[in-house]
Amino acid sequence: MQAIVIAAGQGTRLVAETGDRPKSLLPFDGGTVLSTIVGNLRRAGVTRVRLVVGCRREAIEAAARAWDGVTLHANPRWEGGNGLSVLAALPDGVPAGGILLSMSDHLVPPRAIAAVAQAGGETSRLLVDRRIGEIFDIDDATKVRVAGSRIVAIGKELSDFNAVDCGVFWVTDAMRAALEASARAGRESISDGVRALIAANAMQAVEIPADCAWIDIDTPAAYAHACAAPERYR
Numbered sequence: 001m002q003a004i005v006i007a008a009g010q011g012t013r014l015v016a017e018t019g020d021r022p023k024s025l026l027p028f029d030g031g032t033v034l035s036t037i038v039g040n041l042r043r044a045g046v047t048r049v050r051l052v053v054g055c056r057r058e059a060i061e062a063a064a065r066a067w068d069g070v071t072l073h074a075n076p077r078w079e080g081g082n083g084l085s086v087l088a089a090l091p092d093g094v095p096a097g098g099i100l101l102s103m104s105d106h107l108v109p110p111r112a113i114a115a116v117a118q119a120g121g122e123t124s125r126l127l128v129d130r131r132i133g134e135i136f137d138i139d140d141a142t143k144v145r146v147a148g149s150r151i152v153a154i155g156k157e158l159s160d161f162n163a164v165d166c167g168v169f170w171v172t173d174a175m176r177a178a179l180e181a182s183a184r185a186g187r188e189s190i191s192d193g194v195r196a197l198i199a200a201n202a203m204q205a206v207e208i209p210a211d212c213a214w215i216d217i218d219t220p221a222a223y224a225h226a227c228a229a230p231e232r233y234r
Contacts, residue, residue: 001117003046004089004171007034007104008054008078022056024104025063026223029230034104035219036233038067044117046100050089054078054090064122081188083179090176098124098172101190106167106219107226107233112212115167124175124197125204126151128163129214131166136215136225137163142191144205151203154194166214173200 006119017104019222024034031039038049047069053060054075064070075088100117102108108127114129127142128151135141143161145153154165171174179193197203208214213232214220226233 001042001051001100002095003100004047004050004052004086004101005034005037005041005102005104006052006085006089006230007060008052008057008075008084008085008088009082015214016132022060023124023217025059026217028107028227029234032063033107034063035067036107036230037102039101040108040110040113040234041102042069043152044100044113046113048190050099051080052085052089055208067187081183081192082191083183083188083190085191086171086193087176087179087232090171094097094171094173094176098170103167103170106212106218107215108166108168108208109212109232112166112208112214113168114169115209116206116209119170119204119206121204122172123204124172124194125170125206126194127166127168127208128205129166129218130163132164137222138164138220140218141165146205148203149207150201151194151198153198154191156191163207167216168207170206174200 025032028036048150049070051070052073054074075085077084142165143158144151144163145161145164165217176198182192215226
C-alpha cells in the first residue's frame with residue numbers, strides 16, 4: 001500500500017515555534033511531527049510514501065533521505081491550493097485500487113489510518129470525527145456534513161455540520177480527475193475536489209474509531225496540546 005504525505009506549505013501560524021524550520025520538523029515524541037506521521041503510516045501497512053515538498057524543501061528532503069521507502073515529489077506551485085500537491089505526487093496516475101493521503105500536520109493513530117484503507121468500496125473516502133465537543137480548536141477545523149455513509153458538504157465555514165475532517169483520505173482515480181478539473185477552473189484545494197465528488201454522490205465518510213484521538217498541529221496551542229500527551233497519537 002502507498003501513501004501521499006503533503007509537506008509543501010508554509011505553516012505561517014507556527015512561525016513562533018518553527019523559525020526557519022518547517023512545522024512538520026518540529027520535535028515530537030522522540031522524533032518530529034513528520035517522522036511520527038510516516039511511522040504511523042507504516043504501522044498501518046504503508047510500504048511506500050510519496051512525500052510532497054515545496055516551501056523550505058531542502059530541510060524536509062534532508063530529513064527524508066534517512067527514511068526507507070520515501071520518494072520525494074516537488075510541487076513548484078506550492079503557494080497555490082493543497083490539491084496541487086496531491087496532483088504533484090501522482091504523475092503516473094493513482095495506483096490500482098487507490099492511495100492513502102495524509103497531511104503533514106495531522107497526527108492520526110495507525111488504527112484510524114488503517115480504518116480508511118480497509119473501508120472497502122470503490123469511492124474516495126475521508127476519515128471524519130463526529131465527536132464535535134471534543135475537537136481541539138473547532139473554529140479552525142474543516143467541517144463536514146455526513147448523511148448515512150456519504151459526505152454531503154465540506155468547508156471551513158460550513159455552519160450546518162455534524163463531523164470534522166481528520167486529514168486522512170483514500171484517493172481514487174475519480175478524486176484525481178476531480179482535483180484536475182477543479183484546478184483548471186482555478187479551485188485548487190482538496191476540498192474543492194471533494195465538493196465535485198459530493199455532487200456525484202461519490203465521497204464516503206469513514207468514522208474514526210471511538211478510542212482513537214487525532215489533532216491538527218496548526219497553532220502553538222495545538223502543538224503544546226499534542227506534546228502534552230504524545231501517546232494518544234501512536
